[in-house]
Amino acid sequence: MSLLNELWRYMKVRKKFWLLPIFAVMALFGGLVVMSQGSAVAPFIYTIF
Amino acid sequence: MSVILGISAFYHDSAAALLVNGKIVAAAQEERFTRKKQDAAYPRKAIDFVLEFSDISLNEVDAVVFYDKPFLKFERLLETYIAFAPKGFRSYLTSIPIWLKEKLFQKDMILKELRRHAGGFPDQEKLLFSEHHLSHAASAFYPSPYDEAVVLTMDGVGEWATCSVAIGRGKTLEIVKELHFPHSLGLLYSAMTYYLGFKVNSGEYKIMGLAPYGDPKYTELILSKLIDLKADGSFRLDMRYFNYATGFTMTNKKFSELFGHPVRESEDALDQFHMDMAASIQKVTEEIMLTITRSLATEHNIPNLCLAGGVALNCVANGEILKDGAFENIWIQPAAGDAGGSIGAAYAAWHIEFEQPRTTCPSDRMEGSYLGPEFTQTQIENALRSLGAVYDVIDSEDQINSITANALANGKAVGWFQGRMEFGPRSLGCRAILGDPRSAKMQKTLNLKVKYRESFRPFAPSVLQEDVADWFEIDVDSPYMLMVAGVSKRRRLEASPSAEKLFGIEKLNIQRSEIPAVTHVDYSARIHTVNSKTNEKYYNLLKAFKDLTDCPVLVNTSFNVRGEPIVCTPEDAFRCFMGTEIEMLVCGNTVLYKDKQNTSLAEDYKSKYELD
Incomplete structure (x- = not known):
C-alpha cells in the first residue's frame, strides 16, 4: 500500500497522471512476468538500472 | 549536534558519507570493504565504518539521504520505452521485472537495511531522497572554497538529466538548466x-x-x-x-x-x-x-x-x-562519480532542506579527501603478525623517509600505506604504490609486473606543491589529481627525428623528459600536488626524495592491481605486496622487504580479480 501511496504522490507532484493506465496495465501483466521469473538477476545494461 | 548520513547505492560504486554539524567527518566506498570493484550493493560496511569512526549510532542520525530518486528513473525508463516502441521490447521485458520486483521498492529496501544496523532506524520520515544531479552539484559546490560559483555536472545519466548547470550562492544551489x-x-x-x-x-x-x-x-x-x-x-x-x-x-x-x-x-x-x-x-x-x-x-x-x-x-x-x-x-569534487553523490546528498539536505548557513574556507572542506579508515601502529603490527609477515619497526619518521627515498632512488617499487584512506577513485598518497619518475623503465615495470595492466597506461606524478610550476606547465594547485598539464619545457628532452616518426604504441619507448615514467607520449602528466597541511607524511617523503635526488616528484599509482579495489586495511596491503612485484612495503612505522618474506605467503594475485 505504501508503494501505491508513494506512486500517487509522485504522479501528483510530477503531473504525470497519464502514466496511471500504464501503471495499472503493468501491475496486471507485469505481475505475471515477475511471477514467472525465478530471479530478478539480469545482465548489466547501462541505462536501465 | 546534527548528523546527516548520505548514501549512494544500487547503480555502481556504492558509498556512505557522514556530515556532523555541516562538516564531512568520514566517507568511504563499499568496494574497499567488500573487495568487489565498484560494488553496487547497499553500503552496509561503509555505513558501519562512517558511524563507528564518528562514534555515532544510526538512531542518533537526524536524516539519511539517498542520492537519487528511483521513481523519476522509472519514469524515464517508461517514457523511453514508449518513445522508442516497438523497439526495445526485449530490453523492456528484461528491465521491468527487475523494477517491479525490487527497484520500485527501493525505499522499503533501504529502510529494511537501515533497521538492521546496530541501534536501528526507528523513524522512516528521516529518510530523504535527493535528485541525482542535485547530489552531484551539491558535492561540487558545498565543499568548494567559493561563495558563488557556476556548477556544471555531467555524467552518463541520473534520473533524466545527463548534464546540469546550477548556480550556487552561499547556502543556496539552484539548477537552472539540464540536458x-x-x-x-x-x-x-x-x-x-x-x-x-x-x-x-x-x-x-x-x-x-x-x-x-x-x-x-x-x-x-x-x-x-x-x-x-x-x-x-x-x-x-x-x-x-x-x-x-x-x-x-x-x-x-x-x-x-x-x-x-x-x-x-x-x-x-x-x-x-x-x-x-x-x-x-x-x-x-x-x-x-x-x-x-x-x-x-x-x-x-x-x-x-x-x-x-x-x-x-x-x-x-x-x-x-x-x-x-x-x-x-x-x-x-575528488569523488566526482556516483560515490561522491553520497556527500552531495548529505550536503543538499543540510543546506537546502534544513536551511543551515554555509561558511567557506580558503582551501576546501574535503579534508584532502582523506576521509576513510585509518589504523594505529598496534593494529598494523597485530595484522601483519597474524599474517606471518616479517617486518622492522622504525620509530623515527625521518629514518622511514630516508629508507624509503633511498629504495625509490634505487629503482624499487614501494607500497606506501599511511593514515586515512582516500575517498574517490584516486590514490592521493595514503594507499599508493610509488616509484622513481626518473627511471626510463619504471612505467613498463609498474604496468606489467606490479599492476598487471595494459602497457600503454600512463602514471601520474605527485609533486611538492611549491615545485609544481618548476616541473609542469601549471601554476595552480591540483590536490586531487584531476588536472592534466604539460611537463615543463625545460624538463623535456628533445626526441630524435627518427623517434618523432614513431607511431602508436611504439611512442612509449621514447624518453621524453627528465621524469619519463610520468611523462605521457604527448608530454602531458596528470598532476597531484602535495602540501604539508593535508598530507604531512607524504609531503615529508617527497621532501626526503628531493633532498636525495634533487627531484621533488614521485610516481604515484593506486595501491591495487588491475580490477582490484584500492587496498583498505594492512591485510589488503600485505596481500597485494606479496602477490605482486612490489619490493618494499611501508605500512605506518613498519617496513617490509619482499626478499625477507616467506614466499609461501604469496598468492596468485594476477588472476584473482576480474579484469576491468
Missing part, C-alpha cells in the same frame, strides 16, 4: 569505450590514456554524424547510431559501419585505428566541454566553476578548461 537522456556526453564517451572493447563504466579512463597515441582524425566525422552541437554547448545525439536507449549494447551496426570497423573484442590487440578513435572522442569531449564552459562564463559572469559527475574525472578535458581561462578558478 536530458538520451543526449549524454557521458554515454557518448561510454559508447566509444564499448566500441573500442573496454568495459563500460570503468574503462573510460583507459580511452583517455590511449588518446595521445592516436591522431584525432575522426573528430569531424563524429561532430557531423553523431552529434549536433549548438553554440551554447547543448547538443543532441543522433540516436540512429546508438543502441543504449533500447538495447543490450551501447552502439549498433550503423555505428560500426560509419567508422568501417567492427566492435573490438576485449583484450584483442589495439591498433592505430583504435588509438585514432580514442584521440577523436577525447577531442570531441574537450570541444563540447569548452563550448559549454565558455558559454556559461559569458552568460553568468561568475569567475568560479565547480565540476562533478563522471565526466569531471576526465582530467585532460579539465586541464583544457583551466588553460582556456574562461573561468578564473576551478574546483572539482
Whole structure:
C-alpha cells in the first residue's frame, strides 16, 4: 500500500497522471512476468538500472 | 549536534558519507570493504565504518539521504520505452521485472537495511531522497572554497538529466538548466569505450590514456554524424547510431559501419585505428566541454566553476578548461562519480532542506579527501603478525623517509600505506604504490609486473606543491589529481627525428623528459600536488626524495592491481605486496622487504580479480 501511496504522490507532484493506465496495465501483466521469473538477476545494461 | 548520513547505492560504486554539524567527518566506498570493484550493493560496511569512526549510532542520525530518486528513473525508463516502441521490447521485458520486483521498492529496501544496523532506524520520515544531479552539484559546490560559483555536472545519466548547470550562492544551489537522456556526453564517451572493447563504466579512463597515441582524425566525422552541437554547448545525439536507449549494447551496426570497423573484442590487440578513435572522442569531449564552459562564463559572469559527475574525472578535458581561462578558478569534487553523490546528498539536505548557513574556507572542506579508515601502529603490527609477515619497526619518521627515498632512488617499487584512506577513485598518497619518475623503465615495470595492466597506461606524478610550476606547465594547485598539464619545457628532452616518426604504441619507448615514467607520449602528466597541511607524511617523503635526488616528484599509482579495489586495511596491503612485484612495503612505522618474506605467503594475485 505504501508503494501505491508513494506512486500517487509522485504522479501528483510530477503531473504525470497519464502514466496511471500504464501503471495499472503493468501491475496486471507485469505481475505475471515477475511471477514467472525465478530471479530478478539480469545482465548489466547501462541505462536501465 | 546534527548528523546527516548520505548514501549512494544500487547503480555502481556504492558509498556512505557522514556530515556532523555541516562538516564531512568520514566517507568511504563499499568496494574497499567488500573487495568487489565498484560494488553496487547497499553500503552496509561503509555505513558501519562512517558511524563507528564518528562514534555515532544510526538512531542518533537526524536524516539519511539517498542520492537519487528511483521513481523519476522509472519514469524515464517508461517514457523511453514508449518513445522508442516497438523497439526495445526485449530490453523492456528484461528491465521491468527487475523494477517491479525490487527497484520500485527501493525505499522499503533501504529502510529494511537501515533497521538492521546496530541501534536501528526507528523513524522512516528521516529518510530523504535527493535528485541525482542535485547530489552531484551539491558535492561540487558545498565543499568548494567559493561563495558563488557556476556548477556544471555531467555524467552518463541520473534520473533524466545527463548534464546540469546550477548556480550556487552561499547556502543556496539552484539548477537552472539540464540536458536530458538520451543526449549524454557521458554515454557518448561510454559508447566509444564499448566500441573500442573496454568495459563500460570503468574503462573510460583507459580511452583517455590511449588518446595521445592516436591522431584525432575522426573528430569531424563524429561532430557531423553523431552529434549536433549548438553554440551554447547543448547538443543532441543522433540516436540512429546508438543502441543504449533500447538495447543490450551501447552502439549498433550503423555505428560500426560509419567508422568501417567492427566492435573490438576485449583484450584483442589495439591498433592505430583504435588509438585514432580514442584521440577523436577525447577531442570531441574537450570541444563540447569548452563550448559549454565558455558559454556559461559569458552568460553568468561568475569567475568560479565547480565540476562533478563522471565526466569531471576526465582530467585532460579539465586541464583544457583551466588553460582556456574562461573561468578564473576551478574546483572539482575528488569523488566526482556516483560515490561522491553520497556527500552531495548529505550536503543538499543540510543546506537546502534544513536551511543551515554555509561558511567557506580558503582551501576546501574535503579534508584532502582523506576521509576513510585509518589504523594505529598496534593494529598494523597485530595484522601483519597474524599474517606471518616479517617486518622492522622504525620509530623515527625521518629514518622511514630516508629508507624509503633511498629504495625509490634505487629503482624499487614501494607500497606506501599511511593514515586515512582516500575517498574517490584516486590514490592521493595514503594507499599508493610509488616509484622513481626518473627511471626510463619504471612505467613498463609498474604496468606489467606490479599492476598487471595494459602497457600503454600512463602514471601520474605527485609533486611538492611549491615545485609544481618548476616541473609542469601549471601554476595552480591540483590536490586531487584531476588536472592534466604539460611537463615543463625545460624538463623535456628533445626526441630524435627518427623517434618523432614513431607511431602508436611504439611512442612509449621514447624518453621524453627528465621524469619519463610520468611523462605521457604527448608530454602531458596528470598532476597531484602535495602540501604539508593535508598530507604531512607524504609531503615529508617527497621532501626526503628531493633532498636525495634533487627531484621533488614521485610516481604515484593506486595501491591495487588491475580490477582490484584500492587496498583498505594492512591485510589488503600485505596481500597485494606479496602477490605482486612490489619490493618494499611501508605500512605506518613498519617496513617490509619482499626478499625477507616467506614466499609461501604469496598468492596468485594476477588472476584473482576480474579484469576491468
